[in-house]
Amino acid sequence: MLSFVPGTIRVRIATAADAEATAAIYNAEVLGAMTTFDLVPRTVRAQQGWLAGHGGVYPAVVAEVDGGVLGFGALSPYRNRPAYATTVEDSVYVDEGARGQGTGRAILTQLTELARSGGFHTVIAHIAGDNDASVALHQACGFALVGVEREIGRKFGTWLDVAIFQYML
Ligand SMILES: CC(C)(COP(=O)(O)OP(=O)(O)OC[C@H]1O[C@@H](n2cnc3c(N)ncnc32)[C@H](O)[C@@H]1OP(=O)(O)O)[C@@H](O)C(=O)NCCC(=O)NCCS
Numbered sequence: 001m002l003s004f005v006p007g008t009i010r011v012r013i014a015t016a017a018d019a020e021a022t023a024a025i026y027n028a029e030v031l032g033a034m035t036t037f038d039l040v041p042r043t044v045r046a047q048q049g050w051l052a053g054h055g056g057v058y059p060a061v062v063a064e065v066d067g068g069v070l071g072f073g074a075l076s077p078y079r080n081r082p083a084y085a086t087t088v089e090d091s092v093y094v095d096e097g098a099r100g101q102g103t104g105r106a107i108l109t110q111l112t113e114l115a116r117s118g119g120f121h122t123v124i125a126h127i128a129g130d131n132d133a134s135v136a137l138h139q140a141c142g143f144a145l146v147g148v149e150r151e152i153g154r155k156f157g158t159w160l161d162v163a164i165f166q167y168m169l
Contacts, residue, residue, distance in 0.1 A: 009103055011110040014060040014072060016048050021069035022062065023047035025095050034129040034160055035093075037153050057118035058088070061110055063103045070098040073107040075115055078124055086121040092137065104137045112141060116169045125165040128153060135163065143167045 014022065027041035042050065054060035060074040071094030078087040090111050094103045115123050125143060127134045135145075143165040153160035 009063050009065055009070065009101075009106045011061050011063045011106050014051055014054070014062045014074075016051055018060075018062050018069060018072065019044050019047040019051055022051070022060075022072040022093075025069070025071060025093050028096060029093060034155055034158070035131055035134065037128060037155065037160075039155065057114075057120070059114055061107060061114075063094070063107050070095055070103045071107055073111050075111055075118070075120075075123075086119075087124060088115050088118070088120045088122075089124045089126065090115075091125075092134070099133065104133075105140060108137060108141045112167060112169070120169055122169060123167040125167075127163045127165060129158075129160045135165070138165045138167075141167065 023042050023044050023046075026036070026038075026047070029035045030038045030041050051060050054074050054076070058075050058077060060072060062072045063070045071092065073090060073092040075088045075090055078084045078089045090108065092104050092107050092111070094107070112123060123143070125134070125138050127138065144167075145163060146166045147164045149162045149164070151159035152162055
């Protein structure tokens with residue numbers, strides 16, 4: 001976990017070399033939080049595969065300061081049936097020690113810009129449980145609540161609702 005964030009945040013396209021840093025950030029959420037429905041940590045190799053699967057109009061990005069990765073995010077296909085092709089889903093993860101300093105906003109702002117330049121019509125976010133930080137981040141970036149799916153996930157013995165937020169490009 002990072003504890004100090006000097007300098008200016010830069011958001012760039014992720015590369016295979018970001019697998020270890022981004023897996024560490026993601027796995028802290030897998031093991032310790034309700035923010036992702038994954039239950040098993042990703043190996044660095046699996047994270048390399050995840051990064052390799054993102055590119056073109058479905059990029060993965062990292063936020064860094066002075067070469068240190070603070071967080072990452074991605075645009076992913078919303079659903080695989082072809083009529084959903086104009087919709088994209090975002091994900092954003094920031095190292096616990098780097099939160100509350102604008103990193104998430106920098107990543108999500110970049111992702112919505114990439115979604116616009118990629119020709120998408122709208123961006124969807126699925127936010128699990130009582131994730132006030134993600135709700136605040138998405139609202140700050142212009143997303144609005146459009147619905148809640150009740151108790152569709154179960155993690156650490158707890159039922160999880162999923163709030164659906166949407167941003168019209
Ligand atoms: C959600 C998350 C990405 C936010 O990243 P962050 O770098 O802390 O967010 P920022 O500092 O850019 O803050 C963005 C906005 O959200 C608000 N915010 C951030 N954390 C908050 C919290 N815990 N409670 C209330 N508001 C919060 C900020 O005030 C800011 O609003 P403003 O720009 O209008 O002042 C981060 O908390 C995280 O990685 N959480 C774990 C993973 C996760 O939940 N990912 C999303 C899955 S849907």
